[in-house]
Amino acid sequence: MAKADGIFSKLRGKVGGVVFYVVDGETYVREYVEEPKVGEPSxxxxxxxxxxxxxxxxxxxxxxxxxxxxxxxxxxxxxxxxxxxxxxxxxxxxxxxxxxxxxxxxxVKLSMGPLTGAKNAQVSWADDEHVRFSWENNIGEGSAGHFDQAMLVLYNAEDQRVEYVLEGDFRSAGQQDVKVLRGKEHEGKLHAYISFHHYSSRKKKRTFSDSEYLGLV
Structure with missing residues (x-):
């Protein structure tokens, strides 16, 4: 696989013996290999x-x-x-x-990385339309810092409905509510995940903790 530049960056699909395709705005090219016909899988x-x-x-x-x-x-x-x-x-x-x-x-992991994760995180219904994530303020433990933000995800796998907050409250807040439309319909069916992340303006990158599964809510 290689990145295509110049006039080749405008090409798409199979051209001769190569294939051009785009990922995140960049055009890549790889050799076209016809898959051999095979029998039943092992x-x-x-x-x-x-x-x-x-x-x-x-x-x-x-x-x-x-x-x-x-x-x-x-x-x-x-x-x-x-x-x-x-x-x-x-x-x-x-x-x-x-x-x-x-x-x-x-x-299942929704994020992975070396940042210290949530401590004693819990999840429960705050009211009919809000799920509350709570955690202990563990700033100073491991790599946990003041400006770490929560990523909170609720997922009803049955109907593939997802509610999420990507850049949530800081670790020191200790809790945050996530709104769930028609919450009563999803009660007991939402898989809950929490993680923290930190953006370094010096390094121009974001570091995450491994997500933690909090169960069904």
Whole structure:
């Protein structure tokens, strides 16, 4: 794979023996390789395909918070969603042999990084239309700092409805409410995730903690 410059940056699709395509406004080119015809997949191949399909179905509605939370993993053709998919396929499944294959939401990550995460985080309904995230102010522990902001996500996987706050309150605030339209319809069905992030104006980059799963609310 290589980046296309000049007149080649205007090309799209298959041209001769190469393919041109765009990611984040940049045009890339790779050799076109026709996939060979194969027979039935092996059990391991089929298991991987099943995991990939289930992970894709679960994660795609979460694309916006995932791209935000995995921005440090974006490189060339690799998106944040690609990185999250890889982690989910490797780490967030149970079964597949005797037991039915299951995706485990608690093992899914919406952000990853070295920043210190939330301490004693909890989630509950504040009223019929607001879910409250709360946490202890752990500034000074590990890499936790004054200007770390919360990323809060609520996800009803049944109807693929997502509510999120990407740049939320500071760590010192200790809590924040997230509005949920028609909240009563989603009660008991929302997977809750929390993480923190910090933007360095000197380094021009944002550092995240690993997201934490807080259960269903």
């Amino acid at each position: 059990p391991i191949q089929q298991l991987y395909r099943n995991k990939f399909g289930m992970a894709s179905h679960f994660l795609r509605p979460l694309k916006i918070p995932i791209e935000f939370g995995f921005q440090a993993f974006r490189k060339g053709m690799r998106t944040g969603l690609n990185a999250a998919m890889g982690h989910t396929v490797r780490n967030a499944f149970y079964g597949g042999g005797v037991d039915p294959l299951q995706l485990v939401p608690a093992q």
